[in-house]
Amino acid sequence: MSWIDIGALNDIPLRGARRVKTPLGCIAVFRTDEAEVFATANACPHKGGPLSEGIVHGRKVTCPLHNWVFDLETGEAQGADEGRIATYPLRVEGGRLLLDPAVLGRRAA
Amino acid sequence: MTNRLVIIGAGMASGRVIEHLHETDPGGWDITLFNAEARGNYNRIMLSPVLSGEKTYDDIVTHDDAWYAERHITCRFGEHVTAIDRTRKVVTGQNGEVAYDKLLIATGSAPFIIPIEGRDLPGVITYRDLDDTNAMIAAAAKGGKAVVIGGGLLGLEAAAGLSSRGMDVTVLHLVGHLMERQLDETAGYLLKKDLERRGITVKTGASTAAILGKDRAEAVLLQDKSVLGADLVVLAVGIRPETRLATDAGLDVARGIEVSAQMVTSDPDILAVGECVELDGQLFGLVAPLYDQAKVAAATLMGQGAAFVNRETATKLKVTGCDLFSAGDFADGDDREDIVFRDPARGVYKRLVLQGDRLIGAVMYGDTADGGWFHGLIKDGADVSEMRDTLIFGPAFQGGRALDPMAAVAALPADAEICGCNGVCKGRITRAIEGGADTLDDVRAQTKASSSCGTCTGLVEQLLAVTLGDAFDMDTPKPICACTDLTHEDVRRLIKAQELKSQPAVWQELGWTTPNGCHVCRPAINFYLLADWPVEYQDDPQSRFVNERNHANIQKDGTYSVVPRMWGGLTSATELRAIADAAEKYDVPTVKVTGGQRIDLLGVRKEDLPAMWADLGKAGLVSGHAYSKGLRTVKTCVGTDHCRFGTQDSTGLGVKLEQRLWGSWTPHKVKMAVSGCPRNCAEATCKDVGIVCVDSGYEIGVGGAAGMDLRLTEPLVKVETEAEAMEYTVAFVQLYRENARYLDRPYKWIARVGLDWVRDRLADAAERRRLVAAFDLSQTIYQKDPWAERADEDAARAFAPLADLTLEAAE
Ligand code: SRM
Ligand SMILES: Cc1cc2nc3c(=O)[nH]c(=O)nc-3n(C[C@H](O)[C@H](O)[C@H](O)COP(=O)(O)OP(=O)(O)OC[C@H]3O[C@@H](n4cnc5c(N)ncnc54)[C@H](O)[C@@H]3O)c2cc1C
Numbered sequence: 050m051s052w053i054d055i056g057a058l059n060d061i062p063l064r065g066a067r068r069v070k071t072p073l074g075c076i077a078v079f080r081t082d083e084a085e086v087f088a089t090a091n092a093c094p095h096k097g098g099p100l101s102e103g104i105v106h107g108r109k110v111t112c113p114l115h116n117w118v119f120d121l122e123t124g125e126a127q128g129a130d131e132g133r134i135a136t137y138p139l140r141v142e143g144g145r146l147l148l149d150p151a152v153l154g155r156r157a158a
Numbered sequence: 159m160t161n162r163l164v165i166i167g168a169g170m171a172s173g174r175v176i177e178h179l180h181e182t183d184p185g186g187w188d189i190t191l192f193n194a195e196a197r198g199n200y201n202r203i204m205l206s207p208v209l210s211g212e213k214t215y216d217d218i219v220t221h222d223d224a225w226y227a228e229r230h231i232t233c234r235f236g237e238h239v240t241a242i243d244r245t246r247k248v249v250t251g252q253n254g255e256v257a258y259d260k261l262l263i264a265t266g267s268a269p270f271i272i273p274i275e276g277r278d279l280p281g282v283i284t285y286r287d288l289d290d291t292n293a294m295i296a297a298a299a300k301g302g303k304a305v306v307i308g309g310g311l312l313g314l315e316a317a318a319g320l321s322s323r324g325m326d327v328t329v330l331h332l333v334g335h336l337m338e339r340q341l342d343e344t345a346g347y348l349l350k351k352d353l354e355r356r357g358i359t360v361k362t363g364a365s366t367a368a369i370l371g372k373d374r375a376e377a378v379l380l381q382d383k384s385v386l387g388a389d390l391v392v393l394a395v396g397i398r399p400e401t402r403l404a405t406d407a408g409l410d411v412a413r414g415i416e417v418s419a420q421m422v423t424s425d426p427d428i429l430a431v432g433e434c435v436e437l438d439g440q441l442f443g444l445v446a447p448l449y450d451q452a453k454v455a456a457a458t459l460m461g462q463g464a465a466f467v468n469r470e471t472a473t474k475l476k477v478t479g480c481d482l483f484s485a486g487d488f489a490d491g492d493d494r495e496d497i498v499f500r501d502p503a504r505g506v507y508k509r510l511v512l513q514g515d516r517l518i519g520a521v522m523y524g525d526t527a528d529g530g531w532f533h534g535l536i537k538d539g540a541d542v543s544e545m546r547d548t549l550i551f552g553p554a555f556q557g558g559r560a561l562d563p564m565a566a567v568a569a570l571p572a573d574a575e576i577c578g579c580n581g582v583c584k585g586r587i588t589r590a591i592e593g594g595a596d597t598l599d600d601v602r603a604q605t606k607a608s609s610s611c612g613t614c615t616g617l618v619e620q621l622l623a624v625t626l627g628d629a630f631d632m633d634t635p636k637p638i639c640a641c642t643d644l645t646h647e648d649v650r651r652l653i654k655a656q657e658l659k660s661q662p663a664v665w666q667e668l669g670w671t672t673p674n675g676c677h678v679c680r681p682a683i684n685f686y687l688l689a690d691w692p693v694e695y696q697d698d699p700q701s702r703f704v705n706e707r708n709h710a711n712i713q714k715d716g717t718y719s720v721v722p723r724m725w726g727g728l729t730s731a732t733e734l735r736a737i738a739d740a741a742e743k744y745d746v747p748t749v750k751v752t753g754g755q756r757i758d759l760l761g762v763r764k765e766d767l768p769a770m771w772a773d774l775g776k777a778g779l780v781s782g783h784a785y786s787k788g789l790r791t792v793k794t795c796v797g798t799d800h801c802r803f804g805t806q807d808s809t810g811l812g813v814k815l816e817q818r819l820w821g822s823w824t825p826h827k828v829k830m831a832v833s834g835c836p837r838n839c840a841e842a843t844c845k846d847v848g849i850v851c852v853d854s855g856y857e858i859g860v861g862g863a864a865g866m867d868l869r870l871t872e873p874l875v876k877v878e879t880e881a882e883a884m885e886y887t888v889a890f891v892q893l894y895r896e897n898a899r900y901l902d903r904p905y906k907w908i909a910r911v912g913l914d915w916v917r918d919r920l921a922d923a924a925e926r927r928r929l930v931a932a933f934d935l936s937q938t939i940y941q942k943d944p945w946a947e948r949a950d951e952d953a954a955r956a957f958a959p960l961a962d963l964t965l966e967a968a969e
């Protein structure tokens with residue numbers, strides 16, 4: 050199964066995010082630098098806040114509802130808060146964003 | 159028997175291949191060398207010094223005619239190769255065929271031409287070879303204006319060269335900072351500053367729409383409709399590997415000609431080197447890796463085993479006075495640690511990026527002496543844990559000097575205004591200190607600095623500390639966040655005094671200890687910049703909280719609430735019908751009357767927002783900014799229109815105030831009310847600005863609140879006319895906007911500066927006029943309905959999910 054093209058890198062503002070709908074729930078796609086992106090679950094483990102709407106700083110995002118901060122690489126909540134968000138393989142190729150098909154519940158061949 | 163080797167392209171990479179072949183196996187090859195350019199190999203990277211006049215073409219020739227003759231190379235210069243026939247193993251040049259045993263493609267790359275109108279006009283030049291350089295030199299001899307499109311390495315070298323030849327040069331760069339592939343924002347900012355100091359105009363975030371002109375280029379049109387006159391246009395937006403021959407010959411070509419680590423293409427008799435190749439998905443644009451490739455290609459030709467390994471390359475810019483260095487990967491991240499050193503006084507910025515115990519990236523500006531040493535550590539993957547603490551000071555310095563929290567103040571020029579209230583500059587304060595004023599009170603008495611609103615106290619104390627050293631004991635106030643030692647007030651004063659107009663300017667000139675701030679300081683700095691420089695600064699949505707980015711209030715379930723403005727609490731049947739229709743059309747679960755005299759549509763899906771706004775907009779409804787740090791509502795009562803006690807037209811004044819002030823950004827939200835008489839049915843006495851009408855005029859109170867704190871307004875002034883009431887209100891809001899800390903409501907700010915100070919400022923008619931003018935200027939930019947601006951297809955796309963994969967069946 051090949052990687053899924055979900056759009057162009059430039060569809061995401063620098064230090065911003067977009068969301069992608071999947072059968073298993075929404076995924077947040079972050080752009081932390083000119084050509085650096087991450088994909089994680091969109092829902093905050095605290096009370097479900099949409100992480101794609103948070104402020105992106107470094108390789109972290111701050112949840113818009115109650116300011117929990119997550120590391121986008123490991124998915125771990127930072128500081129005193131405890132929780133983890135799922136992270137998904139995502140890569141940039143020729144300006145396109147390619148997502149691991151595992152997000153659809155199937156494995157990359 | 160000698161082998162026939164045909165080489166296409168006499169550039170920097172193939173030149174090295176020939177050298178290696180001759181060193182090891184002189185006479186082993188019968189070489190035919192084609193070059194489209196009418197000359198042999200020269201040092202292409204030195205074209206920039208030729209352009210600027212520091213060198214001549216003769217200085218940069220690497221292989222002259224004698225060199226080729228000695229090696230019995232058949233030179234076919236000025237001749238394009240037009241085809242490769244792989245079955246017959248011949249190459250076709252413009253003047254005939256040559257047979258090969260081995261073929262080397264080294265065609266380099268071609269400038270990328272953006273597909274815009276006017277790109278073919280005379281006077282539009284790219285920057286790749288000597289002919290381009292000579293054409294620019296000739297154009298510059300006539301003087302006039304040059305526009306360089308592209309703020310990367312090539313564009314900036316072209317710009318500097320043309321500028322030193324006397325042209326009036328503007329650089330247009332699409333993204334937010336120069337050389338974004340090599341530099342981070344701060345280094346990009348310093349570079350821009352240096353170029354501007356040399357008289358080059360730099361416009362970032364500038365998208366070119368077309369090149370205008372009849373018979374030749376005359377001007378450049380930007381996407382924002384502005385037009386720049388241009389006698390010469392240089393296109394330097396990037397390069398594309400020159401792969402046409404290889405593609406036509408049926409070789410494997412991706413972005414570049416695909417080669418193995420031995421530099422062999424998909425045809426075992428054809429090799430390729432240089433910028434035209436792609437290896438493991440990578441392209442090459444600097445000479446260092448090309449020289450390594452050349453060595454490998456020569457070895458392969460001679461039947462020796464060798465493999466190309468890509469190494470980190472470093473970048474420098476060959477523009478005198480712009481001292482920059484970058485190497486490796488410097489994106490920030492959590493598994494990475496940044497070491498940042500800034501010296502605003504010397505314009506120095508250094509940033510090292512560590513991952514674990516290794517240095518993986520470095521960006522430096524202003525002082526790049528240690529660049530080579532850092533580059534070595536990156537290339538070798540050296541363990542730097544031992545010297546981590548002093549690493550940033552370079553190999554020579556192992557004592558470790560502490561970063562100076564006072565650097566920003568020390569760096570201020572003598573004429574920088576420290577005390578805005580009394581117009582006192584740094585020079586006057588330091589003179590007073592040097593003359594014996596060694597306490598804050600002495601300085602206040604002698605210069606008046608910090609004797610009014612007091613927000614510059616921190617800066618004055620720092621000046622005392624800088625001037626007196628340890629002799630002065632400073633009580634350290636709370637900094638904004640961990641990125642800086644400065645308080646909100648210090649930063650606000652310094653943004654004004656040093657005319658800092660971008661976030662990277664603030665980070666650098668005020669010595670931020672992080673590369674680009676955090677979620678605490680970014681929104682505050684964004685606000686300060688747009689409040690002080692509404693015209694020059696561009697709002698950064700990524701430094702805003704979700705509500706202000708999406709222009710709606712986020713709910714606990716991720717949906718949004720939509721509150722249209724109802725001016726002064728007035729509405730009409732048409733508006734109500736539009737709201738009702740929207741509520742039905744978008745399945746709004748809850749419709750509620752707010753405490754602010756208007757209607758809230760709660761539970762709207764994000765993707766429905768732009769369409770809903772478009773529908774509401776048709777009925778004349780605009781955003782109520784129920785989500786912003788800006789003007790929220792102006793509540794009114796029915797006043798003289800209907801009420802038997804009304805003394806003045808409270809409804810009318812409320813509507814006028816709301817129409818004047820809506821859309822303005824403020825440090826925190828601002829709420830107002832106008833009541834028609836002291837019965838105060840609009841609850842004006844608990845608002846940020848509350849006006850109570852009386853027979854003889856208008857009583858204006860400020861600093862009320864009814865949220866977490868309950869405050870009664872305090873009287874600011876009583877005026878006779880409605881016009882005066884408007885003037886004072888606008889001036890008050892502007893004074894608050896110019897001086898308050900981000901996230902301080904007016905009552906908190908007034909508690910800091912004192913109501914007397916506020917009253918004094920507003921009592922001064924000239925100051926009032928200035929404040930009103932400054933407010934109105936800012937409104938020319940920000941008083942736009944954000945909903946109308948987002949009620950189109952583009953916004954709909956941006957608000958919708960990037961992709962919807964729910965329909966992709968799971969197999
Ligand atoms: C909708 C509304 C309640 C209502 O149903 O009436 C409301 C709703 C919210 N208020 Fe309020 N406030 C509303 C009138 C008020 C009032 C009454 C008024 O304006 O007359 C007050 C007290 C007056 C005042 O502000 O001093 C009020 C004091 C607050 C505060 C405390 C502010 C403070 O400085 O102490 C907050 C928190 C904040 O802003 O930081 C707040 C914050 C909020 C937020 C925005 C919380 C948030 O960030 O999500 C609520 C959004 C709910 C939502 O999901 O949309 N709301 N809020 C009212 C909208 C008015 C409007 O038309 O714009
Ligand atoms: C102004 C400028 C400044 C630069 N500064 C630096 C720098 O500071 N540091 C750095 O590392 N790099 C720099 N570079 C980049 C560097 O010059 C290139 O990476 C290098 O020249 C590429 O070498 P090459 O042999 O692949 O291609 P080239 O040197 O471009 O040689 C390719 C040759 O092939 C010829 N050719 C193409 N097609 C055909 C054909 N069909 N038939 C016959 N001949 C053909 C071309 O005419 C050209 O002469 C700079 C480049 C420029 C233009």
Ligand code: SF4
Pocket residue numbers: none
């Ligand atoms: S009082 Fe305001 S902030 Fe609190 S729950 Fe009600 S609407 Fe929300």
Ligand code: FES
Pocket residue numbers: 093094095096097098112113114115116117
């Ligand atoms: S839902 Fe994310 S912090 Fe509460």
